[in-house]
Amino acid sequence: MDIKRTFLIVALAIVSYTMVLQWNKDYDQSDMPVPATQSTAATLPSDTPTLSGSAADVPTAPGETPASEVPKSISSNGQPIHVRTDVLDVNIDPRGGDIVQLGLIQYPRRQDRPETPFTLFDNGNERLYLAQSGLTGANGPDARQTGRPVYQSVQQNYTLSDGQDRLVVDLTFSENGINYIKRFTFHRGLKLECSDIEKAQKKISCINPDAYQVQVSYLIDNQSDQNWNGIFYAQLKRDASGDPSATTATGVSTYLGAAVGTPEEPYRKVSMKDIDKQNLQETVQGGWVAWLQHYFVTAWVPNNNETHQLQTRKDSQGNYLVGFTGPQISVAPGTKAETSATLYAGPKLQEHLKDLSPGLELTVDYGFLWFIAQPIFWLLQHIHSILGNWGWSIIVLTIIIKAIFFPLSAASYRSMARMRAVSPRLQALKEQYGDDRQKMSQAMMELYRKEKINPLGGCLPILVQMPVFLALYWVLLESVEMRQSPWMFWITDLAAKDPFFILPIIMGATMLVQQMLNPTPPDPMQAKMMKLMPIIFTFFFLWFPAGLVLYWIVNNCLSIAQQWYINRRIDAAAKTA
Numbered sequence: 001m002d003i004k005r006t007f008l009i010v011a012l013a014i015v016s017y018t019m020v021l022q023w024n025k026d027y028d029q030s031d032m033p034v035p036a037t038q039s040t041a042a043t044l045p046s047d048t049p050t051l052s053g054s055a056a057d058v059p060t061a062p063g064e065t066p067a068s069e070v071p072k073s074i075s076s077n078g079q080p081i082h083v084r085t086d087v088l089d090v091n092i093d094p095r096g097g098d099i100v101q102l103g104l105i106q107y108p109r110r111q112d113r114p115e116t117p118f119t120l121f122d123n124g125n126e127r128l129y130l131a132q133s134g135l136t137g138a139n140g141p142d143a144r145q146t147g148r149p150v151y152q153s154v155q156q157n158y159t160l161s162d163g164q165d166r167l168v169v170d171l172t173f174s175e176n177g178i179n180y181i182k183r184f185t186f187h188r189g190l191k192l193e194c195s196d197i198e199k200a201q202k203k204i205s206c207i208n209p210d211a212y213q214v215q216v217s218y219l220i221d222n223q224s225d226q227n228w229n230g231i232f233y234a235q236l237k238r239d240a241s242g243d244p245s246a247t248t249a250t251g252v253s254t255y256l257g258a259a260v261g262t263p264e265e266p267y268r269k270v271s272m273k274d275i276d277k278q279n280l281q282e283t284v285q286g287g288w289v290a291w292l293q294h295y296f297v298t299a300w301v302p303n304n305n306e307t308h309q310l311q312t313r314k315d316s317q318g319n320y321l322v323g324f325t326g327p328q329i330s331v332a333p334g335t336k337a338e339t340s341a342t343l344y345a346g347p348k349l350q351e352h353l354k355d356l357s358p359g360l361e362l363t364v365d366y367g368f369l370w371f372i373a374q375p376i377f378w379l380l381q382h383i384h385s386i387l388g389n390w391g392w393s394i395i396v397l398t399i400i401i402k403a404i405f406f407p408l409s410a411a412s413y414r415s416m417a418r419m420r421a422v423s424p425r426l427q428a429l430k431e432q433y434g435d436d437r438q439k440m441s442q443a444m445m446e447l448y449r450k451e452k453i454n455p456l457g458g459c460l461p462i463l464v465q466m467p468v469f470l471a472l473y474w475v476l477l478e479s480v481e482m483r484q485s486p487w488m489f490w491i492t493d494l495a496a497k498d499p500f501f502i503l504p505i506i507m508g509a510t511m512l513v514q515q516m517l518n519p520t521p522p523d524p525m526q527a528k529m530m531k532l533m534p535i536i537f538t539f540f541f542l543w544f545p546a547g548l549v550l551y552w553i554v555n556n557c558l559s560i561a562q563q564w565y566i567n568r569r570i571d572a573a574a575k576t577a
Contacts, residue, residue: 087189177224212346235323266359391487508538
């Protein structure tokens, strides 16, 4: 009995501690050191675009309208070009044509303010986070001594109209007989055939696969009398500020940092600490680069049939860059060429990420138990497609998992029930032998042998189920589908803590009932520790996501019913014996 109880207490403590420790280990988000100036040459540009450029900064090329004669437009006042679809709210800086702000309309920053989109890219006071792209090389306009090109646009504001499937935004620039078009292609996010209820539930079937993809293309028209040579680059640029989407429910931080994917290694994290130590330069065919944060990911995905150089580095301002440079582009006089890449900026939707590029779906990081977490998420997603509510889906999933482990749980509870039945005899042995632990242990082993009780019989089934519990914890914490998803009544966000702490208190009460069904440890110290466990776990779960607490409540209730039934049968058998 002493061995079993000690083993269970230690196991529970390890599981509780591992939940926090492993997440801190896998997803460390420590403060970044003060940036130091680096002199290392790099091929990825590092200038920070601003919104204060003017056409007067750009020299006039032959055949180009002088800046003083250009009507008031984007290029003359430096204001951002605004693009809005049904899922994205975007600002493009005319200087360089970088995306400097991007809001996710379907993912509000706060649940009580649905009209305010969550800001992914930002060039404001809170953080620097940009999606940059351009043309460098011998004749690239982004390699000019006078600074990056200032593009013109026929409109200041673009909006995806009702019934329109895609929106094309062209930015133009001409210099030295070369005409450039930087083209952004946006797509409709939500399928028109879905109902408002289905859209509100964020059903994956209602989201177009290319909803959060922006195709960025360069069309180069060489009207000069010389060859044009350049290189296409794209990068994500971010400072060391914290993750605005990180959960604080459990006091842990999810991974904030870069990642790259290659044919040989589909998914590899490159943390800010890794970039501090050394730059990454790797030549691959295809591949992708990304920046990860809780629930959301941004990624550049180049042409899969071309060879690119994936790179990471830190600039002199302390900003982190992850990007790629493409192959050499040569355009003969009188000819045209086109190059492009896809920018993904949105939620971590595994199905869409997997279709975009192999390995990109692994940015939904479930930790070292991913092989258990993935089937759990697959099952949870299919249940949700039927029920349409993530809270009820968690309950049904818990019942299914409990049913799968029913034989193991039954073995554990039978062992506990038998221990409970012989508890008075164990107490008598303790009184008989007093402090003589050796004789006490011999008598206990003899009693266990006679009653056919394995003192560790109830531990193994519990240990087997622990990986499932941990995997489900990561599924509920990492899946963006849970973000701001309501269950019922006061639970309006399953990914956040219970605002009134009702679920943690109910969970503690179910633990107390479970404890009453278990045999009382003969050791007084162990008995006191077991009585404190419901209080400790209740306090521990106060800040856990409501979805995870809901899982524990349902699991505990099912365990209580199963254990009560087994206890009753064994007690009845003991009376008739």
